[in-house]
Amino acid sequence: MDKDSLSCVHDRIKPHIHRTPVLTSRLINAIAGANLYFKCENFQRMGAFKMRGATNAIMQLSEDQKNKGVVTHSSGNFAQALSLAAQRLGVCAYIVMPKTAPQVKKNAVKDYGGHIIECEPTLEAREQTAKQLVQTKGATFIHPSNDLNVILGQATAGKEFLEDYPNLNAIFTPVGGGGLIAGTAIAVKHFGKNCKVIGGEPIEADDAYRSLKSGQIESNTTTNTIADGLKTQLGSVNFPIIQREVTRIIRVEESEIIDAMKLLWERMKIICEPSSAVALAALLKKKDQYRNQQLGVIISGGNVDLSKLPF
Structure with missing residues (x-):
């Protein structure tokens, strides 16, 4: 780079x-x-700041990938960032969030157009649920930081x-x-x-x-x-x-x-x-x-x- x-x-x-x-x-x-x-x-x-990375990651996808949507697991800012970035770019966003995530954060994700899929509050459950969405929806997984x-x-x-x-x-x-x-x-x-x-x-x-x-x-x-x-x-x-x-x-x-x-x-x-x-x-x-x-x-x-x- x-x-x-x-x-x-x-x-x-x-x-x-x-x-x-x-x-x-x-x-x-x-x-x-x-x-x-x-x-x-x-x-x-x-x-x-996470709006920056979420936007760039979505914009780098192919049209076919954009049509199938994106998925991430997050209980915080990246959940909101990917939801809003996807909404602005006309892409469907699936957001895996733990059941215990604060309601205020869930509401924000919904307001930004994200589709919430709840899971148990463990990293293993989050990763497994996201993997299932990739398989069933054909969506592209975008990691919040890696x-x-x-x-x-x-x-x-x-x-x-x-x-x-x-x-x-x-x-x-x-x-x-x-x-x-x-x-x-x-x-x-x-x-x-x-x-x-x-x-x-x-x-x-x-x-x-x-x-x-x-x-x-x-x-x-x-x-x-x-x-x-x-x-x-x-x-x-x-x-x-x-x-x-x-x-x-x-x-x-x-x-x-x-x-x-x-x-x-x-x-x-x-x-x-x-x-x-x-x-x-x-x-x-x-x-x-x-x-x-x-x-x-x-x-x-x-x-x-x-x-x-x-x-």
């Missing part, structure tokens, strides 16, 4: 996504001791960021399934100037941190974190990119995630979900190491259950 190819991806999906704004806060700059720039993907269509076309779509957020602020010293992103941080790393490689990519991850779901240490994909036995969007693990497509291009992953406590989320709500007046706040929490935890630098933070999404705020 070269610079021109990524530009082609961006041009392809531009009619279907928002170019999201970059916001700043003098108060947060003072707290961090650096100049921070927040790429606000919480203002993206359907409220998260698909190169999805990753390249996510990379366009970093590309836009660096077009607006080309002298960033580092970009911080949250780490869940690995699609956003891998995409950001690709964008930084081609559009950055000595820019580093740094991940933030909950200590309660630190599989990516451990994967970089061990050199192989690790799993979590428990995921007791408020950052529900980060409970997934890395995959075979994005992990090698992360190994090559990501500088470090910083682990944060639950209290640090909540404090960062509260700071964004109170001081920047924006709605962000807990997973988004992890990137800022990571930066603030190690702020002494990044003093006086130009730092980018990707606010990955704003789809939060207002009845379950942690503050």
Whole structure:
């Protein structure tokens, strides 16, 4: 994947996504001791960066594949992203969701035109149900984070960021399934100037941190974190990119995630979900190491259950 190819991806999906704004806060700059720039993907269509990858993945399918539809398994943002992207592109989307998924998320998927198939709340059940849909409907499976076309779509957020602020010293992103941080790393490689990519991850779901240490994909036995969007693990497509291009992953406590989320709500007046706040929490935890630098933070999404705020 070269610079021109990524530009082609961006041009392809531009009619279907928002170019999201970059916001700043003098108060947060003072707290961090650096100049921070927040790429606000919480203002993206359907409220998260995942609209980019879902759109690119569908647009890369053949007409025959589009006619037969797409399928994914997700209880969160990718379920909504694939549903909306498919609706905009005239494609049927089958969304496998666990029975325990919040009703607010199921309602959003339905509003975006997705067809929900419920399953037991286990990864095995999700994968098996999706596989059955591929077999019975002829639909194409699109993984939320371990698909190169999805990753390249996510990379366009970093590309836009660096077009607006080309002298960033580092970009911080949250780490869940690995699609956003891998995409950001690709964008930084081609559009950055000595820019580093740094991940933030909950200590309660630190599989990516451990994967970089061990050199192989690790799993979590428990995921007791408020950052529900980060409970997934890395995959075979994005992990090698992360190994090559990501500088470090910083682990944060639950209290640090909540404090960062509260700071964004109170001081920047924006709605962000807990997973988004992890990137800022990571930066603030190690702020002494990044003093006086130009730092980018990707606010990955704003789809939060207002009845379950942690503050």
